[in-house]
Amino acid sequence: xxxxxxxxxxxxxxxxxxxxxxxxxxxxxxxxxxxxxxxxxxxxxxxxxxxxxxxxxxxxxxxxxxxxxxxxxxxxxxxxxxxxxxxxxxxxxxxxxxxxxxxxxxxxxxxxxxxxxxxxxxxxxxxxxxxxxxxxxxxxxxxxxxxxxxxxxxxxxxxxxxxxxxxxxxxxxxxxxxxxxxxxxxxxxxxxxxxxxxxxxxxxxxxxxxxxxxxxxxxxxxxxxxxxxxxxxxxxxxxxxxxxxxxxxxxxxxxxxxxxxxxxxx
Numbered sequence: 222x223x224x225x226x227x228x229x230x231x232x233x234x235x236x237x238x239x240x241x242x243x244x245x246x247x248x249x250x251x252x253x254x255x256x257x258x259x260x261x262x263x264x265x266x267x268x269x270x271x272x273x274x275x276x277x278x279x280x281x282x283x284x285x286x287x288x289x290x291x292x293x294x295x296x297x298x299x300x301x302x303x304x305x306x307x308x309x310x311x312x313x314x315x316x317x318x319x320x321x322x323x324x325x326x327x328x329x330x331x332x333x334x335x336x337x338x339x340x341x342x343x344x345x346x347x348x349x350x351x352x353x354x355x356x357x358x359x360x361x362x363x364x365x366x367x368x369x370x371x372x373x374x375x376x377x378x379x380x381x382x383x384x385x386x387x388x389x390x391x392x393x394x395x396x397x398x399x400x401x402x403x404x405x406x407x408x409x410x411x412x413x414x415x416x417x418x419x420x421x422x423x424x425x426x427x428x429x430x431x432x433x434x435x436x437x438x439x440x441x442x443x444x445x446x447x448x449x450x451x452x453x454x455x456x457x458x459x460x461x462x463x464x465x466x467x468x469x470x471x472x473x474x475x476x477x478x479x480x481x482x483x484x485x486x487x
Contacts, residue, residue: 226273226369231264231348234337234435235357236282236330241463250284252357254467255292257474262357262460264481266323271483272366273356274353275323278346280330280339288349289327295319331431337439338431347422354418359460359472360481363417371452374418378448379424379440384415386459400449403440412451415458457481 222397227418239251246254252262266277281288293300297312299319305311320455326346330339340354351372353365372380383393393412394402403414414436442448457480461467473479 231353336435337433380419382415382417383412383451403444415475
């Protein structure tokens with residue numbers, strides 16, 4: 222584990238309604254849909270923690286109370302406990318079974334706020350020169366430590382992870398390692414936005430207000446200014462956009478593969 226990463230914030234966008242997953246998201250936010258015994262949000266956070274990134278800022282919106290309850294009662298959920306009733310009620314943890322030592326900021330960023338606006342609303346929590354950003358609905362075996370070091374070396378404002386799955390999201394036009402155009406939901410083929418970002422604080426200057434969509438003017442203008450770089454990932458990457466994606470991830474988990482987990486010694 223790299224201790225120099227401990228204080229670098231990892232911002233996770235957790236506020237959307239997940240309308241294409243109504244079977245799973247009617248009563249809980251999309252990041253809380255379970256893969257195995259844990260919500261996908263936990264799997265994402267575990268991936269970052271595996272590289273020493275243990276400080277998280279969660280941008281909450283739809284059903285925020287579900288995520289808050291999960292973390293506020295985290296140790297109670299994962300440990301044996303003794304409950305003492307009476308005039309002096311107490312709850313005692315009988316041995317801690319969870320290994321996580323995360324610092325989690327639960328930030329209310331509004332029900333209908335756009336993705337860029339959610340990021341803008343937590344700007345005051347970013348007290349480092351650089352920070353990580355991802356969505357709460359995709360897992361990968363990405364080398365997150367290498368992604369961060371790549372960002373530090375090139376010195377530009379932003380870094381995006383490029384992947385090439387069959388589906389189409391935010392497409393990247395690329396010259397070398399520099400992104401020359403960021404196009405959301407394109408019709409032509411090519412590398413797409415894999416959703417694992419690193420940004421310098423200067424990126425906040427590209428976000429106007431809560432109506433800003435991260436994937437539109439902020440990233441488009443960053444690419445236009447020659448300030449967005451890409452690092453390709455050829456390994457496992459899977460979003461959870463539809464019920465078919467949920468079933469795929471659950472089948473991988475149940476089979477014991479869990480290809481998004483960092484292997485011991487890797």
